Amino acid sequence: MSVIPAELKYSKTHEWVKEEDGLFVIGLTDYAQSELGDIVFINLPEEGDEVSVGEAFSDVESVKAVSDVYSPVSGVVAEINEELQDNPALVNEDPYGAWLIKVRDVTEQEELLDAAGYEKVVAEEEA
Amino acid sequence: MLNKLCLLNTDGTDPRHNLALEEVLMSRTGPDEGILYLWQNRHTVVIGRNQDPYAECRVQTLLADGGFLVRRLSGGGAVYHDAGNVNFTFLACKEDFDVECQTRIILDAVRSLGIDAEKNGRNDLTVQGKKFSGHAYFRGRNVCFHHGTLMLDVDMTALERYLNVPQEKLAHKGVRSVRSRVINLKNLKPHLTPQDLKKALADAYSAFYGLPLQELSETELPEAEIREKERRYSDPGWTYGRGKTMEEWIEKRFSWGSVCLGYSVDQGRITDAALFSDGLSAEYLASVPERLKGCRMEHASLLYALLQGEETGPEAEDIAALLMGGNG
Numbered sequence: 281m282s283v284i285p286a287e288l289k290y291s292k293t294h295e296w297v298k299e300e301d302g303l304f305v306i307g308l309t310d311y312a313q314s315e316l317g318d319i320v321f322i323n324l325p326e327e328g329d330e331v332s333v334g335e336a337f338s339d340v341e342s343v344k345a346v347s348d349v350y351s352p353v354s355g356v357v358a359e360i361n362e363e364l365q366d367n368p369a370l371v372n373e374d375p376y377g378a379w380l381i382k383v384r385d386v387t388e389q390e391e392l393l394d395a396a397g398y399e400k401v402v403a404e405e406e407a
Numbered sequence: 408m409l410n411k412l413c414l415l416n417t418d419g420t421d422p423r424h425n426l427a428l429e430e431v432l433m434s435r436t437g438p439d440e441g442i443l444y445l446w447q448n449r450h451t452v453v454i455g456r457n458q459d460p461y462a463e464c465r466v467q468t469l470l471a472d473g474g475f476l477v478r479r480l481s482g483g484g485a486v487y488h489d490a491g492n493v494n495f496t497f498l499a500c501k502e503d504f505d506v507e508c509q510t511r512i513i514l515d516a517v518r519s520l521g522i523d524a525e526k527n528g529r530n531d532l533t534v535q536g537k538k539f540s541g542h543a544y545f546r547g548r549n550v551c552f553h554h555g556t557l558m559l560d561v562d563m564t565a566l567e568r569y570l571n572v573p574q575e576k577l578a579h580k581g582v583r584s585v586r587s588r589v590i591n592l593k594n595l596k597p598h599l600t601p602q603d604l605k606k607a608l609a610d611a612y613s614a615f616y617g618l619p620l621q622e623l624s625e626t627e628l629p630e631a632e633i634r635e636k637e638r639r640y641s642d643p644g645w646t647y648g649r650g651k652t653m654e655e656w657i658e659k660r661f662s663w664g665s666v667c668l669g670y671s672v673d674q675g676r677i678t679d680a681a682l683f684s685d686g687l688s689a690e691y692l693a694s695v696p697e698r699l700k701g702c703r704m705e706h707a708s709l710l711y712a713l714l715q716g717e718e719t720g721p722e723a724e725d726i727a728a729l730l731m732g733g734n735g
Contacts, residue, residue, distance in 0.1 A: 321456075323649065
């Protein structure tokens, strides 16, 4: 059973989103990390890069596959979690602590789900 | 549930074109549809999505011999392809993508040729304990693919010439060479051809799902999209820079090694730079991008930035000249 904190918002493609000091913090959900398996590499954008709703901004290589990670918002990358470049396994250990990027100047966001809505998405995929 | 199976069998052997086709097929894989793509590359080292080309491959030797270096979308390790190797790609939407079934199909195909193959670990197929097939995976938003190699008659001398295998990896396993860990299927079935293998794969795919195969032709695929994807696989920024976006990339071989240098310029100053090289002065070469950032695009300034704190060495002068001469 994967962990889905009530206070976060979610995309259907398994990213979590949290608004914090005017920035949108984005990470991978517990379900995403368990589906991926042990993560060996994370490619992150650079500060100042633009991200767009529904477009890949990162890719994650696990022992199983390379998977694209999609942005739930459009805006500008304010900060990246550099710790992940040396230790990508942090996403497996603590998916809701190990954020990927923080986005500023958000102009658009996709329709995000609350925890209950996301739980349904996960239940459907597990079925 | 899959209810339609397609087959694309290509004759072209340019790896950039073949990888472009694989990506284009992703965009045309519909719901409930499976595609099997069979292809061969000539004289190519293919590196994984996140690998360092210079760590994996003797780039200079490969390019000097007229070979290709390309980076694929999927993860995993570097492989050598030539006309003695057959590649397969299974494409399907997430719901129908099943690595276990697809692996089964490859095993069925190889066994139908009288070869007693086994699955070994997550990504390899072996016969008599030696690997002949390595697999890797990519998951897009809707469509995923599972692709891999099948070694039929690969030139092992070339493979050892181009691929760097970390000595500790071999030593750790107590094995002396790559050659003793991999095997060509031709050693077991001397008359086996790539065509036989492709036919066995297509038959096993159709039989597994109990559906007929609809043959696709390359001409049905959108030409413009193929060209666009080919550009990605021809772009040194993708191959060497792992997707780093630079305005200009220059490749050149010097007496001290080969370099791939990327840079962006704004108002006469270098704003960003990246350098990949197999040169021996690794520490100095790693410092080059930082030296170049903010530097004016003129020979004296470049040389000053590149030489600062350095005793001698031809690298600084060569790199400065390279930047001033563009592709010359």
